[in-house]
Amino acid sequence: MIIAIASGKGGTGKTLVATSLALALKDRDKIQLVDCDVEEPNAHIFMKPVITRSEAVSIPVPRITEDKCTYCGKCAEVCIYNAIAVIEKNVLIFPKLCHGCGACSYLCPEKAIKEEERIIGIVETGYSDGIAFAQGKLAVGEPMAPPIIRKVKSLMNNNGTVIIDVSPGTTCPVVESVKGSSFCLLVTEPTPFGLNDLALAVETVRKLNIPCGVVLNRAGADDSLIAEYCRQEKVPVLLTIPLDIEIARLYSKGITLVNGMPQWRESFTRLFDQIEEIASERSRDIER
Amino acid sequence: MKEVVILSGKGGTGKTSLVGSFAALAQSKVLADCDVDAADLHLLLNPSLKEDHEFWSGQIAVIDEEKCNECSLCQDVCRFGAIHEFQVESVSCEGCGFCYQVCPAEAISMREQLSGNWFISDTRYGPLVHARLGIAQENSGKLVALVRQKARQIAEKQGLDYIIIDGPPGIGCPVISSLTGASLALLVTEPTLSGMHDLVRVLDVCRYFGIPASVCINKYDLNDDNAREIESYCLNQEVKVVSKIPFDNIFTEALMQGQPVVEYSQSEVTNEIKSLWQFISHALEEERR
Numbered sequence: 001m002i003i004a005i006a007s008g009k010g011g012t013g014k015t016l017v018a019t020s021l022a023l024a025l026k027d028r029d030k031i032q033l034v035d036c037d038v039e040e041p042n043a044h045i046f047m048k049p050v051i052t053r054s055e056a057v058s059i060p061v062p063r064i065t066e067d068k069c070t071y072c073g074k075c076a077e078v079c080i081y082n083a084i085a086v087i088e089k090n091v092l093i094f095p096k097l098c099h100g101c102g103a104c105s106y107l108c109p110e111k112a113i114k115e116e117e118r119i120i121g122i123v124e125t126g127y128s129d130g131i132a133f134a135q136g137k138l139a140v141g142e143p144m145a146p147p148i149i150r151k152v153k154s155l156m157n158n159n160g161t162v163i164i165d166v167s168p169g170t171t172c173p174v175v176e177s178v179k180g181s182s183f184c185l186l187v188t189e190p191t192p193f194g195l196n197d198l199a200l201a202v203e204t205v206r207k208l209n210i211p212c213g214v215v216l217n218r219a220g221a222d223d224s225l226i227a228e229y230c231r232q233e234k235v236p237v238l239l240t241i242p243l244d245i246e247i248a249r250l251y252s253k254g255i256t257l258v259n260g261m262p263q264w265r266e267s268f269t270r271l272f273d274q275i276e277e278i279a280s281e282r283s284r285d286i287e288r
Numbered sequence: 289m290k291e292v293v294i295l296s297g298k299g300g301t302g303k304t305s306l307v308g309s310f311a312a313l314a315q316s317k318v319l320a321d322c323d324v325d326a327a328d329l330h331l332l333l334n335p336s337l338k339e340d341h342e343f344w345s346g347q348i349a350v351i352d353e354e355k356c357n358e359c360s361l362c363q364d365v366c367r368f369g370a371i372h373e374f375q376v377e378s379v380s381c382e383g384c385g386f387c388y389q390v391c392p393a394e395a396i397s398m399r400e401q402l403s404g405n406w407f408i409s410d411t412r413y414g415p416l417v418h419a420r421l422g423i424a425q426e427n428s429g430k431l432v433a434l435v436r437q438k439a440r441q442i443a444e445k446q447g448l449d450y451i452i453i454d455g456p457p458g459i460g461c462p463v464i465s466s467l468t469g470a471s472l473a474l475l476v477t478e479p480t481l482s483g484m485h486d487l488v489r490v491l492d493v494c495r496y497f498g499i500p501a502s503v504c505i506n507k508y509d510l511n512d513d514n515a516r517e518i519e520s521y522c523l524n525q526e527v528k529v530v531s532k533i534p535f536d537n538i539f540t541e542a543l544m545q546g547q548p549v550v551e552y553s554q555s556e557v558t559n560e561i562k563s564l565w566q567f568i569s570h571a572l573e574e575e576r577r
Binding site: 008009010011012015039040042045078080081099100101102103106107138140141142143144145167168169170171172173174175179191192193196197200203204207208222245248249251252253254 | 296297298299300301304325326328331347365367368379380382383384385386389390421423424425426428429456457458459460461463464465478479480481482483485486489492493496497510511514535540543544546
């Protein structure tokens with residue numbers, strides 16, 4: 001089973017939930033924690049994994065073989081990303097605009113374009129405390145997260161439970177991370193910002209046709225905003241974590257909730273049981 | 289006209305709350321919400337919508353079943369795994385058009401996508417340019433660039449001094465698009481190990497693009513040791529820590545009322561934010577000269 005932890009709004013507690021869920025389950029199943037927030041990966045801060053393997057992630061970008069090139073301009077014409085320009089007898093390549101689709105080299109009539117790999121980040125795998133770990137890291141100054149996310153996801157275990165820590169937002173990196181999951185947990189907070197972004201996240205997950213549930217973090221005085229929304233939209237609230245300065249302090253030190261406050265362990269195993277039930281119900285529905 | 293962009297790396301450190309307060313404090317400015325993935329600034333500024341524009345950007349491939357002879361060349365060349373069983377999975381298609389170029393049956397067309405909307409609104413603090421990228425869409429960087437361009441046009445037309453940009457979390461495409469060419473970046477962090485880790489990366493991004501950056505530590509008293517560590521790190525990096533804001537539930541209370549915190553209360557927090565804005569406006573003034 002693959003469980004993605006997403007949120008829409010940043011800083012609501014995705015990593016807190018992902019790490020504690022992974023640790024709470026490790027005696028029950030084979031667990032892998034996968035950090036797909038490749039722009040700002042934080043799960044490693046809490047898991048302190050031993051990294052056993054590290055691999056560069058690159059995308060293929062074009063290189064022109066000058067003596068074969070006739071400056072016909074076909075490559076520039078087919079490149080939708082404007083990563084190639086042909087000006088008189090010059091071919092300019094803008095590597096950061098290139099998505100590595102390969103159209104230019106395939107379509108060059110002179111076979112004058114070769115592809116070379118350009119590194120845009122790394123993926124790492126390892127283990128921590130009985131849990132398999134994988135993460136991706138986008139290199140500073142690089143714009144494109146999805147190729148790294150795809151690479152990290154190619155390192156996912158095929159069996160057991162995989163927990164994916166997702167980046168904030170609702171667009172391409174989030175879709176790339178959440179796609180293919182059996183369930184998506186959405187972590188939110190009881191504020192107008194939390195609600196606004198939760199609604200966007202629910203729409204995203206629904207578009208991907210993945211069942212979802214909510215973790216309400218920093219709950220306290222007035223949770224009616226989120227409760228009302230979830231009732232209306234029929235999205236179950238599966239776990240509530242109160243606003244507690246002690247929890248915030250543990251987090252600030254890089255200590256997971258279930259290790260800092262072991263009484264929470266059971267809440268996370270119960271959370272998993274509910275997720276499992278909803279996900280299997282959904283797959284039964286699909287079979288029918 | 290000068291642009292300040294508020295970034296953080298890590299989400300949820302208080303960017304939008306601070307921008308809402310700067311909106312109330314600054315004279316002569318345009319506000320730009322560049323977190324087009326999950327825009328929230330409007331929730332604090334109670335805008336009245338003046339203009340609503342469609343944002344058409346990017347394309348996706350569409351296969352005409354009638355013409356398709358199922359040769360599967362499109363599937364073979366697509367590097368994004370977006371074509372299965374002679375159908376395009378729209379969320380995976382990056383719109384490169386490779387399949388369209390090679391299809392021998394000319395069965396593939398590229399269709400422009402309505403990727404979102406952008407808006408110009410009036411608020412009692414001044415004009416606001418904001419946007420909403422469609423669910424699961426790409427091209428957030430282009431929409432961010434458009435929001436900034438519109439904000440600049442308004443500033444020029446109305447002779448306004450500043451553009452205050454509420455930036456997105458992360459370090460990727462929409463962040464780079466929010467940052468490049470700005471006069472100053474304010475990096476809002478928190479004294480957590482995650483906040484510090486992400487600050488280091490976003491600071492590197494600022495350096496990479498040559499944008500001067502200053503740091504604000506929000507909720508600094510949540511962990512004094514970490515706050516000190518951030519200060520000494522910044523000292524080493526010759527980056528100024530220009531503000532330390534205490535942990536205070538007043539941020540949430542103001543937000544629940546839909547108000548910038550400096551208007552909601554008079555407290556230590558409001559004083560700190562006021563002096564932070566003073567620093568920023570001075571820094572921008574100096575840039576102007």
